[in-house]
Amino acid sequence: MATAAIRAEGLAKRFGKTRALDGVDLVVEPGTILGLLGPNGAGKTTIVRILTTLLRPDAGTARVDGFDVVRQGHEVRRRIGLAGQQAAVDEYLTGRANLVMMARLYHMPAASARARADALLEQLGLAAAGDRLVRTYSGGMRRRLDLAASLVAAPPIIFLDEPTTGLDPRSRLDLWAMIEGLARAGTTVLLTTQYLDEADRLAGRIAVIDHGRVVASGTPDDLKRGVGGERIDVRAPDADTLPAVRRAVAAALGTEPTLDPETGRLTAQVADGVAGLRAVVRELDRAGLAVNDLALRRPTLDEVFLALTEREVAS
Amino acid sequence: MGWLLADSWTVAKRHLLHIRSMPEKLSGVTIQPIVFVFMFAYIFGSAIAVPGGDYRQFLLPGVFVQSMATASASIMAGIVSDMASGVMDRFRSLPMARAAVLIGHTGANLVESGLGIVAMAVCGLIVGWRPELGLAPTLAAFGLLLLFGFAMSWVGVFAGLFLKSSEGAQGLGFVLIMPLTFVANTFVPTGGMPAILRAIANWNPTSAVVTACRQLFGGAVPAAPAWPQVHPVLASLLWCAALVAAFLPLSVWRFRRAMTAR
Ligand SMILES: Nc1ncnc2c1ncn2[C@@H]1O[C@H](COP(=O)(O)OP(=O)(O)O)[C@@H](O)[C@H]1O
Ligand SMILES: [Mg+2]
Numbered sequence: 001m002a003t004a005a006i007r008a009e010g011l012a013k014r015f016g017k018t019r020a021l022d023g024v025d026l027v028v029e030p031g032t033i034l035g036l037l038g039p040n041g042a043g044k045t046t047i048v049r050i051l052t053t054l055l056r057p058d059a060g061t062a063r064v065d066g067f068d069v070v071r072q073g074h075e076v077r078r079r080i081g082l083a084g085q086q087a088a089v090d091e092y093l094t095g096r097a098n099l100v101m102m103a104r105l106y107h108m109p110a111a112s113a114r115a116r117a118d119a120l121l122e123q124l125g126l127a128a129a130g131d132r133l134v135r136t137y138s139g140g141m142r143r144r145l146d147l148a149a150s151l152v153a154a155p156p157i158i159f160l161d162e163p164t165t166g167l168d169p170r171s172r173l174d175l176w177a178m179i180e181g182l183a184r185a186g187t188t189v190l191l192t193t194q195y196l197d198e199a200d201r202l203a204g205r206i207a208v209i210d211h212g213r214v215v216a217s218g219t220p221d222d223l224k225r226g227v228g229g230e231r232i233d234v235r236a237p238d239a240d241t242l243p244a245v246r247r248a249v250a251a252a253l254g255t256e257p258t259l260d261p262e263t264g265r266l267t268a269q270v271a272d273g274v275a276g277l278r279a280v281v282r283e284l285d286r287a288g289l290a291v292n293d294l295a296l297r298r299p300t301l302d303e304v305f306l307a308l309t310e311r312e313v314a315s
Numbered sequence: 316m317g318w319l320l321a322d323s324w325t326v327a328k329r330h331l332l333h334i335r336s337m338p339e340k341l342s343g344v345t346i347q348p349i350v351f352v353f354m355f356a357y358i359f360g361s362a363i364a365v366p367g368g369d370y371r372q373f374l375l376p377g378v379f380v381q382s383m384a385t386a387s388a389s390i391m392a393g394i395v396s397d398m399a400s401g402v403m404d405r406f407r408s409l410p411m412a413r414a415a416v417l418i419g420h421t422g423a424n425l426v427e428s429g430l431g432i433v434a435m436a437v438c439g440l441i442v443g444w445r446p447e448l449g450l451a452p453t454l455a456a457f458g459l460l461l462l463f464g465f466a467m468s469w470v471g472v473f474a475g476l477f478l479k480s481s482e483g484a485q486g487l488g489f490v491l492i493m494p495l496t497f498v499a500n501t502f503v504p505t506g507g508m509p510a511i512l513r514a515i516a517n518w519n520p521t522s523a524v525v526t527a528c529r530q531l532f533g534g535a536v537p538a539a540p541a542w543p544q545v546h547p548v549l550a551s552l553l554w555c556a557a558l559v560a561a562f563l564p565l566s567v568w569r570f571r572r573a574m575t576a577r
Contacts (some may be wrong), residue, residue: 039534049404052408053407053408054407054408055554069423074410077409077410078410079406080408081403081408082405082408084401084404085401085403086401087401088400088401088402088404088405089328089402090333090402092333092336092337092401093329093332093336097332101325101326101328101329102409104321104411105316105322105406105409105411106410106411107321107410107411133336135336142530150397183471242528288467
């Protein structure tokens with residue numbers, strides 16, 4: 001069996017009464033991206049902190065590149081890069097000084113440290129801002145600098161804790177492209193996210209975390225199949241036509257839609273989205289019904305969780 | 316551990332670069348003591364009698380020492396903000412010598428204290444303070460001040476490692492520094508204090524360093540019967556050694572192990 005880049009077994013951690021992790025198992029193969037997907041408070045950061053040697057698990061073991069995170073912390077730290085949930089860069093240094101400091105702390109000679117800083121500033125599109133204080137950077141620039149800081153030593157394994165939370169859509173896309181570039185170059189990436197679309201786009205495998213446990217894992221397609229494909233949303237123009245619209249959707253799809261009483265929105269699961277949408281349109285036309293909204297979409301994270309946790313309760 | 320010195324120097328450089336981007340960082344060891352010098356020299360000074368001596372000569376050592384003590388509050392705030400911003404986590408995820416994060420910081424603090432001493436000395440010369448015993452004792456006094464600043468910075472580091480917010484750091488800094496520097500012979504002779512306060516003041520490390528500086532700079536040194544006041548230089552050295560011997564290892568231990576509990 002080849003060494004997994006990351007292997008965790010039975011990780012548990014409590015903070016006082018809070019059970020932050022309750023037996024987490026993970027395996028990440030070298031050169032792949034694992035997405036840890038979960039809502040706020042699920043335990044994602046705690047997992048990252050344990051794997052990066054910042055936190056000691058109460059129980060369980062974890063190995064990173066074959067080294068035990070508790071007993072061989074120093075060896076682990078030589079092989080990882082971490083970009084934490086906050087951009088941990090020094091506001092009162094320039095972008096370049098931040099990176100040079102990091103490189104020096106990785107014990108690069110001064111000249112190579114400067115060269116590495118320049119190369120990374122270039123690579124992450126910060127060359128023009130390199131000599132400005134980080135205090136003047138935008139949120140997206142800080143995130144990129146933070147990512148650069150985690151890449152200084154070109155580590156084979158990097159941990160990104162919610163790398164795009166709080167970013168505007170443009171910066172988000174930029175960062176996604178950079179993360180994909182890293183993986184293509186052979187870096188193993190463990191990233192956490194609250195967004196299904198992010199995990200979907202970046203990760204080869206996803207582990208869904210809830211209440212400190214892995215409630216599902218697999219490829220993005222596995223998960224989506226598991227939660228019943230796409231969703232069709234329909235909104236009736238008023239309360240009077242709602243029953244008729246509801247009947248039409250049910251007839252078209254052969255399944256009863258759920259109603260969100262606050263917005264008056266009907267939602268139905270469909271295995272094949274486009275075919276389902278056609279059927280609904282046809283049925284509404286035939287019944288002569290007009291609707292305010294008709295949309296096909298991916299399940300939201302809430303729905304994925306709901307589906308997964310319901311299944312868990314059922315089993 | 317061969318990297319301890321190199322890593323400490325890298326970290327120290329980080330904090331020294333901060334002086335350029337936020338010069339206000341130095342205000343604790345420059346502006347604040349200078350205000351104290353003028354305030355006490357011209358406002359309160361006329362009302363405070365120093366047996367057999369000149370008040371400004373008496374005052375300056377007190378202000379020097381007080382500003383060394385406040386350096387511990389500024390380093391405490393720095394530690395707290397590094398922990399809150401995730402910078403400490405980043406350092407701790409590196410294959411560097413972990414103690415260097417703290418040693419570099421206190422080292423840079425020492426340089427800041429040195430700059431503060433220069434500023435205060437200039438200000439003191441303006442209001443009429445004079446080191447009277449020649450170069451060697453004067454340099455010895457400055458050395459003692461730096462040592463005291465270094466020792467106090469380790470107290471600040473240790474306290475900072477337990478705090479969660481910078482508001483907490485400010486509050487604790489105040490609570491720590493005020494009694495330490497005021498229940499002492501810093502600004503007034505201890506002779507007139509109530510018995511309990513006088514005993515505390517005479518044994519306060521601050522008082523030992525202040526009296527040592529008064530002796531080394533020359534000028535009136537009000538007599539006080541307590542042992543540290545009779546042997547102030549030795550007492551200062553012992554106090555500083557004890558503070559470093561206690562708080563340096565405690566801080567490193569706390570830093571190594573502890574954020575694991577957070
Ligand atoms: N240092 C801590 N002290 C107390 N509780 C904590 C601490 N860190 C995390 N927790 C708790 O552990 C749980 C998991 O937190 P975390 O791993 O940060 O979740 P996530 O990153 O998925 O949002 C949460 O309930 C959180 O409140
Ligand atoms: Mg988190």
